[in-house]
Amino acid sequence: MKKINKNLFIIFTFILISFIIISAVQAENADSDLFIPEVDYKYYSLDNGLELFVFEDHKVPIVNFSIYYDVGSIDEKKGLTGISHLLEHLMFLGTDTLNKGQISEMIKDVGGSENASTAHWRTKYYETLPSSNLELAVAIEADRMRNLNISEKEFQREKEVVIQERRMYIENDAFSSAVEEINAAAFKNTPLEHGIIGWKEDLEQITLDDIYNYYENYYVPSNAVISISGDVTGEKAYQLVKKYFGDYESKKVKKAKFKFPEQKEEKVVKIRKVTRVPYIVMFYKLPSGDNPDMEAVDFLHNILINNSTSRIIEELKQKQNILLDANAYRTSLSVPNFSRIVLIPNSEINIEKVVQGFEKELQKIIENGVSEEEIKIMKKGMTKNLILAQKNISNFSDMIIGDYIKYGRPEFYREKIERINSVTEADIIDAAKKYFNKSSRTIGYIMPKK
Structure with a gap:
């Protein structure tokens, strides 16, 4: 993790505190229905297919530049799993014009910060710096898009860094390594079978030629979207992007699609690890993240598991005292997705009781529904989150760009809010029936090694 300039940190801290105070007041007075926040942005595209979104915010002289591949x-x-994340690492090691470490030094020298991240669906590089230095970020990313220059020695060294990262966060962590096995069983022969960091054997055999082929295929203008948010005008941002990226050639990029193979019976995975407590991990298959049912799935997660007053917590943790904790989340991709539910029994002897208790509470929702009060509480919680989210233009723009890349719909956030407003008891029941079936579930038991 790279260190941020002290003055920049103080400014960000002040802004965040102000937003939290304002948001708390707004959320307290919010209506039960969610409002639709107005987000003003400008959209541009270059002839080579590169797209640009500009979110103007002139409160402070800071700008964020992000490029999404x-x-x-x-x-x-x-055979190439983990290559996206490995390439992300390598992008900091130099170009034809910039030496290793020089990118970080240049950004730091002007009081900024930079970093990158890899997800299932995109790779992102970003800089936050004084708005007077925006051109520096644009020039750096334009250089990295075309002129990556990595020696075999640096490649092998960085590959070992990533392998060590995998060892630290996956292989040496009982829960993470077990979830990796369960995940692989749940999504066998699909792109979701492996994690973002990839399989160790694949990382070991990836070559520098593989990296350059991947880089040249995907790191092209027509496969990239730039987001600039902060103290800049749309026209200035556009002219800078056109200046540095405008003469790059376009290239057509083919993206493979997939479907989950049909599953007719429950998959069960049992693993023993060096852990003090057992874990139960369930995977349920879901459709594309923009499917209209997904908001109802979110409500189901929250009512069933993700709150201190949720049914699983109240019944299994507080009343029966057989559960330590639980959580649920879903992915949001343009391809098929999943819901992952984790239950942590307080003892191995209570594993079956916890599973049965979960299934009983799920069945209660299917048979008896949920209360208006439960739905109201969930909507209020989502209201507070959305009010806070829209106050941070960089975070909100990140969501808008994500929806654009995944679904081709930058205004999708509006539809999501409308869907949340319209979720009914019947929608939640239907989602529980449709997607949370035992026959299409993969369940993993992570138990303490004896």
Whole structure:
């Protein structure tokens, strides 16, 4: 993790505190229905297919430059898993004009910060710096798009860094390594079978030629979207992007699609690890993240699991005292998705009781529904989150760009809010029936090694 300039940190901290105070007041007075926040942005495109979104915010003289490449772990072929994340690391090691470490030094020298991240669906590089230095970020990313220059020695060294990262966060972590096995069983022969960091054996055999082929195929203008938010005008941002990226050639990028194979019976995975407590991990298959049912799935997650007053917590943790904790989340991709539910029994002897208790509470919702009060509480919680989210233009723009890359709909956030407003008891029941079936579930038991 790279350190941020002290003055920049103080400014960000002040802004965040102000937003939290304002948001708390707004959320307290919010209506039960969610409002639709107005987000003003300007959209531009270059002849080579590069697209630009500009979110103007002139409160402070700071700007964020982010470039998103429409490629992530779900685009990796067998034998090349982890290559998206590995390439992300390598992008900091130099170009034809910039030496290793020089990018970070240049951004730091002007009081800024920079970093990158890889997800299932995209790879993102970003800089936050004084708005007077925006051109520096644009020039750096334009240089990296075309002129990556990595020696075999640096490649091998960085590959070992990533392998060590995998060892630290996956292989040496009982829960993470077990979830990796359960995940692989749940999504066998699909791009979701492997995690973002990839399989160790694939990382070991990836070559520098593989990296350059991947880079040249996906790191092109027509497969990238730039987001600039902060103290800049749309026209200035456009002219800078056109200046540095405008003469790059376009290239057509093919993206593979997939479907989950049909599953007719429950998959069960049992694993023993060095852990003090057992875990139960369930995977349920879901459709595309823009499917109209997904908001109802979110409500189901929250009512069933994700709150201190949720049914699983109240019944299994507080009343029966057989559960330590639980959580649920879903992915949001343009391809098929999943819901992952984790239950943590307080003892191995209570594993079956916890599973049965979960299934009983799920069945209660299917048979008896949920209360208006439960739905109201969930909507209020989502209201507070959305009010806070829209106050941070960089975070909100990140969501808008994500929806654009995944679904081609930058205004999708409006539809999501409208869907949340319209979720009914019947929608939640239907989602529970449709997607949370035992026959299409993969369940993993992570138990303490004896």
